Amino acid sequence: MKYMMTPTSIQRIIPRRAIAMLTVTAALVVSLAPSRFLAPAWADDAMSVVQTTVNQALEVLRDTQTPLVQRQDKLRQIVSTTFDFTEMAKSALGYHWKQITADQQQEFTKAFVAFIEDSYLSKVNDYRGQQVAFLRMTTDGPQYAEVSTDIVEPEGKDPIHLNYRLVQEGATWKIYDVTVDAISIIANYRNQFNRVMNNQGYPTLISDLKSKQAALAASLANH
Amino acid sequence: MTSGSKQIERTGARWMMLASSLLAVVSFATPAMSQGAAPMSQNPAPQSAANPSNQPPGENNQGGYADPIAAFNEPMFTFNLKLDDWVLRPVASGYATIAPQPVRESVSRFFNNAHVIPRFANNLFQLKLAEAGDEFARFGINTTLGLAGFFDPADLWFGLKKHPNDFGLTMRYYDIPTGAYLMLPFFGPSTIGDTVGLVADGAMDPISYFVPFWVAVTVATGSGAVQAVNYRSLHLNQFEEADRYAIDLYGAVQDAYLQIRVQDVKKLHDEQW
Numbered sequence: 296m297k298y299m300m301t302p303t304s305i306q307r308i309i310p311r312r313a314i315a316m317l318t319v320t321a322a323l324v325v326s327l328a329p330s331r332f333l334a335p336a337w338a339d340d341a342m343s344v345v346q347t348t349v350n351q352a353l354e355v356l357r358d359t360q361t362p363l364v365q366r367q368d369k370l371r372q373i374v375s376t377t378f379d380f381t382e383m384a385k386s387a388l389g390y391h392w393k394q395i396t397a398d399q400q401q402e403f404t405k406a407f408v409a410f411i412e413d414s415y416l417s418k419v420n421d422y423r424g425q426q427v428a429f430l431r432m433t434t435d436g437p438q439y440a441e442v443s444t445d446i447v448e449p450e451g452k453d454p455i456h457l458n459y460r461l462v463q464e465g466a467t468w469k470i471y472d473v474t475v476d477a478i479s480i481i482a483n484y485r486n487q488f489n490r491v492m493n494n495q496g497y498p499t500l501i502s503d504l505k506s507k508q509a510a511l512a513a514s515l516a517n518h
Numbered sequence: 519m520t521s522g523s524k525q526i527e528r529t530g531a532r533w534m535m536l537a538s539s540l541l542a543v544v545s546f547a548t549p550a551m552s553q554g555a556a557p558m559s560q561n562p563a564p565q566s567a568a569n570p571s572n573q574p575p576g577e578n579n580q581g582g583y584a585d586p587i588a589a590f591n592e593p594m595f596t597f598n599l600k601l602d603d604w605v606l607r608p609v610a611s612g613y614a615t616i617a618p619q620p621v622r623e624s625v626s627r628f629f630n631n632a633h634v635i636p637r638f639a640n641n642l643f644q645l646k647l648a649e650a651g652d653e654f655a656r657f658g659i660n661t662t663l664g665l666a667g668f669f670d671p672a673d674l675w676f677g678l679k680k681h682p683n684d685f686g687l688t689m690r691y692y693d694i695p696t697g698a699y700l701m702l703p704f705f706g707p708s709t710i711g712d713t714v715g716l717v718a719d720g721a722m723d724p725i726s727y728f729v730p731f732w733v734a735v736t737v738a739t740g741s742g743a744v745q746a747v748n749y750r751s752l753h754l755n756q757f758e759e760a761d762r763y764a765i766d767l768y769g770a771v772q773d774a775y776l777q778i779r780v781q782d783v784k785k786l787h788d789e790q791w
Contacts, residue, residue: 477781487769489582
């Protein structure tokens with residue numbers, strides 16, 4: 296916000312006609328440009344993306360008045376805007392991604408997204424009012440960032456270190472991996488999927504994934 | 519601080535000597551060994567299939583881990599799960615109902631304190647003198663003021679933190695290849711190198727110098743079993759939780775173990791001055 300100028304100060308620098316031209320051009324560019332270029336240049340950095348997402352999620356978790364199903368829907372909405380689930384699915388399959396057909400890629404992505412979402416949602420019931428501390432952001436080149444957070448556990452227990460790995464896509468940051476106590480979740484699934492792909496093949500992988508997801512969904516419905 | 523701490527000091531001095539000699543061996547062995555064998559557990563076979571230019575950081579492992587002795591590991595993993603299912607978990611949950619959590623946490627601290635020597639020695643092997651000193655002081659304080667280690671006044675009152683370390687980490691610290699992934703019966707996930715480390719750390723237990731071998735083994739087994747039950751009682755939902763979110767539990771455990779070991783040694787390198 297500090298970069299914003301008041302209309303009068305702009306007018307002093309640029310003549311009125313030029314402003315009109317610029318406005319028209321800008322309107323044209325904006326209406327024609329793909330939506331991902333719309334985000335302003337001062338768009339949120341990785342840290343504020345994580346903060347916003349986590350705070351929104353915490354709000355839903357703390358709101359015990361609303362029925363569980365509604366809260367889960369809300370959480371699903373929140374995570375779907377900041378997590379790049381497609382990239383996660385692709386990354387979790389590693390080099391096997393290129394070995395399956397386009398249809399299978401779609402099928403796998405859909406199943407994996409549902410599985411990850413339900414894993415996340417099933418944590419709703421585990422929430423015991425823990426606080427989240429946003430510690431720091433480290434960058435790896437201009438495109439990648441890692442945001443470290445701690446889930447503060449009750450007295451005497453070590454905090455859970457939860458880090459979010461983000462990639463810049465256009466002007467927005469998307470989460471592509473989460474580490475729990477320094478264990479990368481996507482890498483962990485990659486090793487699991489790699490074993491199933493090598494030992495049994497894709498049909499087993501997809502059916503196992505679907506049945507695990509169904510089990511999670513069923514336990515969610517029971518609450 | 520009377521005869522007890524003298525005993526510790528003497529043991530400490532002995533370990534200091536052993537440490538420096540071992541360190542010499544380690545530093546000579548390092549270049550020779552790293553030429554000899556490839557670090558299999560950290561070297562995913564199909565890595566070449568990856569596209570290195572289009573990869574997020576820390577994502578160079580596009581396949582899984584090489585697992586040359588999977589034919590041994592997989593049945594052992596099943597064995598451990600059954601052992602847990604039939605013996606460890608039932609015993610641990612029974613124990614959890616009679617012993618309140620603070621008691622079980624105290625027991626865990628007691629065993630932790632008793633195993634000071636491998637931590638002290640391995641910090642020394644890595645020339646982490648301050649950390650070794652902390653461990654030494656922690657043992658002195660917790661054994662006396664902490665009533666044989668059931669409490670941790672060293673941290674609470676003196677701010678002396680734990681510095682976990684083991685011989686497997688020492689090998690990794692000096693880039694000695696730790697070999698293939700190995701699932702040990704009873705002990706759980708390991709690698710060839712970490713198993714050597716487990717034996718080396720076990721051999722540092724001073725009891726083995728004073729009693730016959732079979733007594734030492736029996737005592738170690740007994741205390742190991744008690745520790746396992748105690749640990750499991752503090753983590754009763756661990757496997758159930760893991761299995762809920764795993765597609766392939768073996769692969770999940772393997773990866774978690776190997777990632778943790780890599781992280782641990784990275785931490786050891788990072789904390790250096």
